[in-house]
Amino acid sequence: MSKSETQKIQKIAVMTSGGDVPGLNACIRAVVRTAIFNQLKIVGIQHGFEGLIAGDFVPLHAQSVSNIIQLGGTMLKSSRSELFRTKEGRLLAYEKIKKENIDAIVLIGGDGSFAGVNAFIQEYADIPFIGIPKTIDNDIAGTDVCIGYDTALNTAMEAIDKIRDTAESHERIFLVEVMGRDSGYIAYGAGLASGAESILIPETKADIENLENILKKGWNRKKASLIIVVAEGDENGGAYKTAEMVKKYMPTHYVGICILGHIQRGGSPSAADRILASRFGYTSVIALLEGKKNIMVGIQKNELCFTPFEEVKKQHLQINQSTLNMLNALTS
Numbered sequence: 001m002s003k004s005e006t007q008k009i010q011k012i013a014v015m016t017s018g019g020d021v022p023g024l025n026a027c028i029r030a031v032v033r034t035a036i037f038n039q040l041k042i043v044g045i046q047h048g049f050e051g052l053i054a055g056d057f058v059p060l061h062a063q064s065v066s067n068i069i070q071l072g073g074t075m076l077k078s079s080r081s082e083l084f085r086t087k088e089g090r091l092l093a094y095e096k097i098k099k100e101n102i103d104a105i106v107l108i109g110g111d112g113s114f115a116g117v118n119a120f121i122q123e124y125a126d127i128p129f130i131g132i133p134k135t136i137d138n139d140i141a142g143t144d145v146c147i148g149y150d151t152a153l154n155t156a157m158e159a160i161d162k163i164r165d166t167a168e169s170h171e172r173i174f175l176v177e178v179m180g181r182d183s184g185y186i187a188y189g190a191g192l193a194s195g196a197e198s199i200l201i202p203e204t205k206a207d208i209e210n211l212e213n214i215l216k217k218g219w220n221r222k223k224a225s226l227i228i229v230v231a232e233g234d235e236n237g238g239a240y241k242t243a244e245m246v247k248k249y250m251p252t253h254y255v256g257i258c259i260l261g262h263i264q265r266g267g268s269p270s271a272a273d274r275i276l277a278s279r280f281g282y283t284s285v286i287a288l289l290e291g292k293k294n295i296m297v298g299i300q301k302n303e304l305c306f307t308p309f310e311e312v313k314k315q316h317l318q319i320n321q322s323t324l325n326m327l328n329a330l331t332s
Ligand SMILES: Nc1ncnc2c1ncn2[C@@H]1O[C@H](COP(=O)(O)OP(=O)(O)O)[C@@H](O)[C@H]1O
Pocket: 017, 018, 019, 049, 079, 080, 081, 082, 083, 084, 085, 086, 109, 110, 111, 112, 113, 114, 115, 116, 117, 119, 134, 135
């Protein structure tokens, strides 16, 4: 039997992996403070799985996380790691965990990171992991909302409001491309919140079929500006490709393009993200102390819940007929 199964957990580690989001520092703070409050030792693993493979550990104390709850980015850094996808990489990671006497790990990551840790625990079963979901794409099943989505959504909405000002003054059409590799959550949320005339997302094809109609109707009823929000992962290829289509429908109009890009990943986290991050961080350590392992913390219908890593999949935005009806009414 392994140490973690026979003895109390004494030393844990926390890490961030995958694309960063606002709220990671708030989550790290909650994990560290809860660990220390419960007399656990805690180290940070720097640079995600790359740092785990390299043994890049840093001791953490209550003061290490002072004054970071409001900061974007991650004090532990993050990475995407090709080496962790290999058995050799995961063996190196295991060796470093054992050498550092780490009994359990809190992993703040996305669906990719959880797939990675699922591969790891099939090979090395004696290290309990608790996952905390973060991604601005909000596309992780097992939780209604991920850390970072709310702040990214607000960043995108504020940017679209600004584009609306200049579009109105000059009576122009703009395409605004927001992040979402395979996900329409930011596009849908920011488009709805900013009164966009059209929202193009990977989850539905009806949006592009209606585009010409919506634009012509809007212009004919003397709208001074038209804003189309496009998810980067939209099946038509994002803002540049869609702009070509729009220019065909409205050949005499100015068609501007604005790609928001990584601006959506930065900035001070919203209150909602800080609160979510704090709840998830606290719950993850308590879960380890209660003997839970290899599960992701989540929140569904405002209740905290847990999902085994092997069941953590991508979540797709569900757009049903009543949502389409609402969008049709609000953009008319
Ligand atoms: N199937 C897998 N097997 C092993 N490692 C994986 C697997 N999928 C992802 N990973 C690891 O997890 C890292 C983070 O995944 P990624 O999809 O980039 O971000 P996120 O965790 O935010 O979804 C990858 O860079 C890789 O090291």
